[in-house]
Amino acid sequence: MLLSKSFVPILKNNPSEAKIKSHQLMLRVGMIKQASAGIYSWLPLGFKVMKKIEDIVRQEQNKIGAQEILMPTIQSSDIWKESGRYEDYGEEMLRIKDRQNREMLYGPTNEEQITEIFRSSLKSYKSLPQLLYHIQWKFRDEIRPRFGIMRGREFYMKDAYSFDVSDEQAFYSYNKFFLSYLRTFKRLELTAIPMAADTGPIGGNLSHEFVILADTGESKIFTDKRIFDLNSNDTELEKNSLQLMRKKYENYYSVTDEKFNKEEFEKVVSEKNRLITKGIEVGHIFYFGDKYSKAMGASVDLPGGKKDFVKMGSYGIGVSRLVGAIIEAKYDDKNEIMKWPLSVAPYDIALIPMINKNDTSALDKAITIYNELSKNNIDALIDDTEENFSSKIKKMNLIGAPYQIIIGKKSDGDLFEFKEIGKETKNLSLIKIVEIIKKQKILN
Amino acid sequence: MLLSKSFVPILKNNPSEAKIKSHQLMLRVGMIKQASAGIYSWLPLGFKVMKKIEDIVRQEQNKIGAQEILMPTIQSSDIWKESGRYEDYGEEMLRIKDRQNREMLYGPTNEEQITEIFRSSLKSYKSLPQLLYHIQWKFRDEIRPRFGIMRGREFYMKDAYSFDVSDEQAFYSYNKFFLSYLRTFKRLELTAIPMAADTGPIGGNLSHEFVILADTGESKIFTDKRIFDLNSNDTELEKNSLQLMRKKYENYYSVTDEKFNKEEFEKVVSEKNRLITKGIEVGHIFYFGDKYSKAMGASVDLPGGKKDFVKMGSYGIGVSRLVGAIIEAKYDDKNEIMKWPLSVAPYDIALIPMINKNDTSALDKAITIYNELSKNNIDALIDDTEENFSSKIKKMNLIGAPYQIIIGKKSDGDLFEFKEIGKETKNLSLIKIVEIIKKQKILN
Numbered sequence: 001m002l003l004s005k006s007f008v009p010i011l012k013n014n015p016s017e018a019k020i021k022s023h024q025l026m027l028r029v030g031m032i033k034q035a036s037a038g039i040y041s042w043l044p045l046g047f048k049v050m051k052k053i054e055d056i057v058r059q060e061q062n063k064i065g066a067q068e069i070l071m072p073t074i075q076s077s078d079i080w081k082e083s084g085r086y087e088d089y090g091e092e093m094l095r096i097k098d099r100q101n102r103e104m105l106y107g108p109t110n111e112e113q114i115t116e117i118f119r120s121s122l123k124s125y126k127s128l129p130q131l132l133y134h135i136q137w138k139f140r141d142e143i144r145p146r147f148g149i150m151r152g153r154e155f156y157m158k159d160a161y162s163f164d165v166s167d168e169q170a171f172y173s174y175n176k177f178f179l180s181y182l183r184t185f186k187r188l189e190l191t192a193i194p195m196a197a198d199t200g201p202i203g204g205n206l207s208h209e210f211v212i213l214a215d216t217g218e219s220k221i222f223t224d225k226r227i228f229d230l231n232s233n234d235t236e237l238e239k240n241s242l243q244l245m246r247k248k249y250e251n252y253y254s255v256t257d258e259k260f261n262k263e264e265f266e267k268v269v270s271e272k273n274r275l276i277t278k279g280i281e282v283g284h285i286f287y288f289g290d291k292y293s294k295a296m297g298a299s300v301d302l303p304g305g306k307k308d309f310v311k312m313g314s315y316g317i318g319v320s321r322l323v324g325a326i327i328e329a330k331y332d333d334k335n336e337i338m339k340w341p342l343s344v345a346p347y348d349i350a351l352i353p354m355i356n357k358n359d360t361s362a363l364d365k366a367i368t369i370y371n372e373l374s375k376n377n378i379d380a381l382i383d384d385t386e387e388n389f390s391s392k393i394k395k396m397n398l399i400g401a402p403y404q405i406i407i408g409k410k411s412d413g414d415l416f417e418f419k420e421i422g423k424e425t426k427n428l429s430l431i432k433i434v435e436i437i438k439k440q441k442i443l444n
Numbered sequence: 445m446l447l448s449k450s451f452v453p454i455l456k457n458n459p460s461e462a463k464i465k466s467h468q469l470m471l472r473v474g475m476i477k478q479a480s481a482g483i484y485s486w487l488p489l490g491f492k493v494m495k496k497i498e499d500i501v502r503q504e505q506n507k508i509g510a511q512e513i514l515m516p517t518i519q520s521s522d523i524w525k526e527s528g529r530y531e532d533y534g535e536e537m538l539r540i541k542d543r544q545n546r547e548m549l550y551g552p553t554n555e556e557q558i559t560e561i562f563r564s565s566l567k568s569y570k571s572l573p574q575l576l577y578h579i580q581w582k583f584r585d586e587i588r589p590r591f592g593i594m595r596g597r598e599f600y601m602k603d604a605y606s607f608d609v610s611d612e613q614a615f616y617s618y619n620k621f622f623l624s625y626l627r628t629f630k631r632l633e634l635t636a637i638p639m640a641a642d643t644g645p646i647g648g649n650l651s652h653e654f655v656i657l658a659d660t661g662e663s664k665i666f667t668d669k670r671i672f673d674l675n676s677n678d679t680e681l682e683k684n685s686l687q688l689m690r691k692k693y694e695n696y697y698s699v700t701d702e703k704f705n706k707e708e709f710e711k712v713v714s715e716k717n718r719l720i721t722k723g724i725e726v727g728h729i730f731y732f733g734d735k736y737s738k739a740m741g742a743s744v745d746l747p748g749g750k751k752d753f754v755k756m757g758s759y760g761i762g763v764s765r766l767v768g769a770i771i772e773a774k775y776d777d778k779n780e781i782m783k784w785p786l787s788v789a790p791y792d793i794a795l796i797p798m799i800n801k802n803d804t805s806a807l808d809k810a811i812t813i814y815n816e817l818s819k820n821n822i823d824a825l826i827d828d829t830e831e832n833f834s835s836k837i838k839k840m841n842l843i844g845a846p847y848q849i850i851i852g853k854k855s856d857g858d859l860f861e862f863k864e865i866g867k868e869t870k871n872l873s874l875i876k877i878v879e880i881i882k883k884q885k886i887l888n
Contacts, residue, residue: 009565036520067488076480121453
């Protein structure tokens with residue numbers, strides 16, 4: 001893609017209304033544009049990143065056997081009255097009257113809707129477990145939307161729901177999502193820590209928040225540092241292995257604000273391992289048993305002939321928020337350098353030719369390189385503008401493609417100035433460059 | 445996928461509330477589930493089809509150089525007041541007040557929103573042309589939603605917008621979309637005819653509807669039959685070639701109701717070539733010049749130093765509606781046999797083993813075949829239930845995977861009963877079957 005033809009409206013300076021670095025960067029390089037308070041349009045650069053995150057989330061849901069569906073954004077108030085949450089939910093719920101004066105709402109979450117779908121579709125334990133998910137826009141009418149897409153009103157979320165015949169089976173489903181979340185965030189190059197959390201308006205008594213550390217986070221967290229050294233690399237999608245994995249994590253104290261107990265914290269965590277800091281919630285999982293199935297009458301026939309209410313959990317990942325969370329984690333705002341994980345970068349590589357009015361040879365060379373990269377499924381952005389070299393570099397450092405090739409007049413032979421952001425420049429052949437990027441892509 | 449584990453709630457009989465065959469079939473095989481009047485959830489089978497249609501639409505938009513963005517579903521009323529459409533749009537617009545009592549609305553279309561994005565982003569003719577599109581949920585508060593997802597309230601649509609410096613350039617953009625629409629519908633195995641159409645609430649004086657023939661269609665159409673023999677196979681993405689293509693189509697009389705003139709029709713179309721019938725609108729393109737850019741002040745600097753309002757067009761495809769339109773075109777409701785185009789089929793092939801309580805050898809064989817197909821990226825659905833054979837066939841004929849393999853006890857050797865829906869059964873080796881399907885997939 002030629003930068004001059006792409007819809008990437010870049011600002012010279014940080015917009016003054018943006019207080020945190022993800023909001024600054026996203027406005028600065030034209031990833032998003034505000035439509036109204038807490039509501040944004042996603043321009044090509046932002047859209048590409050969000051779409052890649054969505055695909056990774058989707059792949060990891062599919063890997064644990066979850067099936068994708070899509071529920072509508074507008075729901076009837078009837079099902080919320082059945083569950084008893086219509087009044088409870090408060091003003092964050094965007095309530096709507098349609099032309100027939102029916103009470104509708106823009107879904108902030110989908111426990112009621114999915115329970116309604118389940119109860120009218122399946123009747124037997126033989127069809128269980130069922131793991132269903134969708135990726136859809138949601139709306140929460142925040143009183144003070146802020147921090148760009150981090151706390152917006154219209155936001156994109158993956159929410160999944162599990163249906164099981166017993167608590168024991170339901171914990172197995174819960175643990176599958178626990179694992180898929182660890183894997184998802186790892187592929188996004190984020191260290192997300194599962195923390196015991198409050199269940200809030202969703203309900204239930206088992207819940208984990210997945211939190212990444214960031215000064216700008218709104219969650220206060222209390223952990224045993226050693227939890228950061230854990231991983232799920234050896235965990236298999238099998239009951240015992242999953243149980244061991246969860247135990248391993250739960251061995252270390254790690255809670256959010258609402259669950260914090262000072263006395264306990266100081267008792268179980270030695271002083272040198274204590275970490276009290278801030279983080280960004282990127283995922284949240286809940287087990288609430290028959291809270292909704294009982295209220296809404298979603299039961300299944302059991303093997304012996306009896307009936308029981310189906311046991312449910314729900315599992316959310318903030319897809320649009322993750323775009324901001326990755327920036328908060330990766331953007332060096334002092335030096336104005338962003339490096340996207342290759343798995344979600346808007347472009348794999350930036351080609352920066354030095355162009356003079358009377359000499360387009362560097363641009364021609366860039367186009368030749370572009371074509372060769374395309375053949376290898378490497379997505380490049382060429383800066384074909386006539387700006388001076390240093391402002392080109394500055395711009396590309398903000399856009400954040402993880403690799404760059406600088407094409408000056410000197411680049412005559414077969415070697416090019418190649419750079420991975422944050423590392424030294426090397427002189428490499430195009431074949432070698434393609435090899436490095438392809439190798440990195442396979443790791444994602 | 446095993447049918448017993450998949451979320452495919454099949455009904456024994458046609459639901460009585462459904463009047464047209466797409467609505468009947470979609471409820472019957474659990475592709476959708478009504479959430480409230482004119483609002484549907486998409487279950488796995490329906491979701492898969494819609495997603496594949498979306499991907500084809502996306503690919504064809506990208507091929508003409510359109511860039512993908514994503515605008516929000518909720519818009520501010522301010523921009524609609526600027527364009528003058530806020531009052532005009534009538535009750536089909538779902539108007540919303542947020543908790544701060546601001547007037548918002550659920551977007552029924554996005555001319556205002558995109559014009560606002562453009563005017564605050566680009567200022568020079570040098571950035572033109574720009575073709576931007578998004579695929580997003582929209583809402584029209586129909587007084588009488590009906591026919592399932594064909595005339596629902598919440599619907600999924602691709603809408604694109606073009607920005608050009610002159611009428612001449614804008615017609616070039618218009619023709620690019622014209623071609624991409626012909627190509628898109630062809631890949632969906634639909635014969636969609638472009639018809640001169642009214643511009644309605646969008647405005648402008650040049651417009652084409654793309655219509656497929658169907659008795660259940662709500663558009664009345666008047667054409668010269670010979671237009672059905674045209675194609676765009678030789679058209680290239682180049683100004684003159686595109687102009688010739690459009691001329692070729694416009695040579696034949698082809699209009700919708702509002703544009704119909706009896707006298708002219710009978711004058712230019714000989715009696716034997718006249719066709720008066722019904723159709724389903726699946727796409728609609730508009731050229732409206734500076735209607736919105738003037739009202740909202742979206743101008744660009746021209747080469748000479750002057751400014752002018754940017755020339756715009758808009759281009760819609762009903763993605764969710766296409767699921768129904770394909771069923772209307774392909775479903776044999778007398779014999780209850782659906783055959784999806786392979787390009788959008790929920791599964792490529794159905795495996796139908798004959799299973800007895802005491803003998804699972806056919807199921808084992810089905811699983812072996814499944815694994816071999818998976819390796820070749822062929823997506824199969826196994827009916828692992830213990831229903832009798834004829835009801836299994838009946839079910840799979842409704843689900844509509846275009847190919848079937850029947851696995852009885854007799855299937856001992858290397859040959860399997862293979863069938864393309866609507867054709868004769870053949871005894872073929874698995875290698876041969878894989879070859880046939882892969883060959884067909886490449887054609888899409």
